[in-house]
Amino acid sequence: MDFAPYRAELVAYCYRLAGSIHEAEDLAQETLLRAWKARDRYDPGRASPRTWLYRIATNVCLTALEGRARRPLPSGLGAPGDDPGAPLTPAFDVAWLQPFPDSRFELDVRADLRLALVAAMQTLPPRQRAVLVLREVLQFTAAEVAAQLGTTVPAVNSALQRARAALAGAGESVDPGEVAEPDDPEVREVIERYLRAFAAADVPALVRLLTDDAVLEMPPVPLWYRGARDYGRFMRRVFEMRGGGWGLRRLTANGQPALAAYAPEPGGGHRLHTLQVFTVTGGRIARNVVFADPAVFEAFSLSQEIIFDLFDA
Numbered sequence: 001m002d003f004a005p006y007r008a009e010l011v012a013y014c015y016r017l018a019g020s021i022h023e024a025e026d027l028a029q030e031t032l033l034r035a036w037k038a039r040d041r042y043d044p045g046r047a048s049p050r051t052w053l054y055r056i057a058t059n060v061c062l063t064a065l066e067g068r069a070r071r072p073l074p075s076g077l078g079a080p081g082d083d084p085g086a087p088l089t090p091a092f093d094v095a096w097l098q099p100f101p102d103s104r105f106e107l108d109v110r111a112d113l114r115l116a117l118v119a120a121m122q123t124l125p126p127r128q129r130a131v132l133v134l135r136e137v138l139q140f141t142a143a144e145v146a147a148q149l150g151t152t153v154p155a156v157n158s159a160l161q162r163a164r165a166a167l168a169g170a171g172e173s174v175d176p177g178e179v180a181e182p183d184d185p186e187v188r189e190v191i192e193r194y195l196r197a198f199a200a201a202d203v204p205a206l207v208r209l210l211t212d213d214a215v216l217e218m219p220p221v222p223l224w225y226r227g228a229r230d231y232g233r234f235m236r237r238v239f240e241m242r243g244g245g246w247g248l249r250r251l252t253a254n255g256q257p258a259l260a261a262y263a264p265e266p267g268g269g270h271r272l273h274t275l276q277v278f279t280v281t282g283g284r285i286a287r288n289v290v291f292a293d294p295a296v297f298e299a300f301s302l303s304q305e306i307i308f309d310l311f312d313a
Helices: 004-018 021-037 049-065 115-121 126-137 142-149 153-169 185-199 203-208 228-242 294-299
Strands: 210-218 221-226 247-253 256-264 270-281 284-291
Touching: 004 021, 004 049, 004 115, 004 126, 021 049, 021 294, 049 126, 049 142, 115 126, 115 153, 115 270, 115 284, 126 142, 126 153, 142 153, 185 203, 185 247, 185 256, 185 270, 185 284, 203 210, 203 228, 210 228, 221 228, 247 270, 270 294
Parallel strands: 210 284
Antiparallel strands: 210 221, 247 256, 256 270, 270 284
């Protein structure tokens, strides 16, 4: 039995539950290992290979997540800051939500992987997370999910109802059709304008591309800002420290447009500074999650130093 074709979707499933790409890969690998060891006990009359694998994956994930704190973004931990000069002190004691590197996995639909939704799902108990993803994203039946979780159909329906209500209260849903794709022409245009303004350290041009209540957050720093004004004030601080002439590489993460930002070095060349993941709504940038974690850079296979023109096509 060949399990390899299921690896990418299993990693995505484990990521939705765990909030970490590194953990997700480990959990998917553990799932495939257990499936291989138990392959002689698989009964095709009771479940398809995919349903059987997801039952194993669900058990692996729920065991790993037992008693573990959720992975948040900074905006999920407290009020926004209002001082653009506040110390940028990382909180390494927090297990932060990580982005998902699209280019490493061939998946048809990634809108249900978007960062804000995964962050909202992290507030749910792990079993509710599993029910929500299995039913709403992966389209398993209630009976199949009940078998995967070792529970009843009414219990699955109740858990799904509570999960939906919690996400609705957070302003989130799992409808992929609500999110514009990174290659949408309007989204591409907004991101291109943002890249050019960022490379030139043009704060007014950046601010013009933001929604009025745009959010900027920077894990592992717990500080975050809300509103175009404070976003711009913080970016002015960044450019005063680093100058202009940034090198930028276009990417996607979580089915969203992203960029790798390389700060100019005094002696020439550029050094990796951050990975930035954007949410674009109505032709404006509504959120920018800026990651400065070396583990995230590694997951995206980003070079630490590079010499290139301002834009890496």
